[in-house]
Amino acid sequence: MLNNWVAQMENTRAAAAPLAKNNPKLLAAFQGLNAAQTENGALDAKTRELIALAVAVTTRCDSCIAAHANAARKAGVTEAELGDALSTAIALNAGAAYVYSLRAMEAHGQFSQA
Structure with a gap:
């Protein structure tokens, strides 16, 4: 096991x-940002979580991976779907x-010419 994600x-x-x-306004704004990204409704929860996991991998955010892996599981993302999304992130x-x-x-x- 690489990590205990739970x-x-x-x-x-x-x-x-x-x-x-110490900074409740910042936390409230961060939570609001996360809530707002679901309001448009153009993407379903599975697609949003697949994107979020691919981005979490490319930005190397372990806490993001944990949170979005949990949300992806709840949204019904399959291992095959996740594999495709992560293949795109790798590429x-x-x-x-x-x-x-x-x-x-x-x-x-450029610096060698200066």
Whole structure:
């Protein structure tokens, strides 16, 4: 097992208490942002959670993975659907590394000319 994801989600919620206590407006705004993204209704819950998990993987957010894996399970996401979404994340992340490698090469070249 790589991680205890249930504990990860519970620990994140517990760790959020001091921030919530010291900055309740920020927490309320964050919760409002999460609530607002479901209001349009153009995407169903399964699709939103598949996107959220793919983004969580590419941004390397363990707490996001835990929360959205739980929500995806509740929304009825299958292992096959999740596999397809994560395959897209893997392909995109590799593509991003390629494009940013080109940027690094370009930057290196520009500094050698300065």
